[in-house]
Amino acid sequence: xxxxxxxxxxxxMKLFLxxxxxxxxxxx
Numbered sequence: 001x002x003x004x005x006x007x008x009x010x011x012x013m014k015l016f017l018x019x020x021x022x023x024x025x026x027x028x
Contacts, residue, residue, distance in 0.1 A: 002020065
C-alpha cells in the first residue's frame with residue numbers, strides 16, 4: 001500500500017485513494 005503523509009486532509013486522502021483504486025481497476 002502507498003504511504004500517505006498524515007498532513008494530508010482526509011478528503012484529499014480519500015480522493016487520492018479513489019483515483020488510485022480506479023486506475024488499478026481499469027488496468028486490471
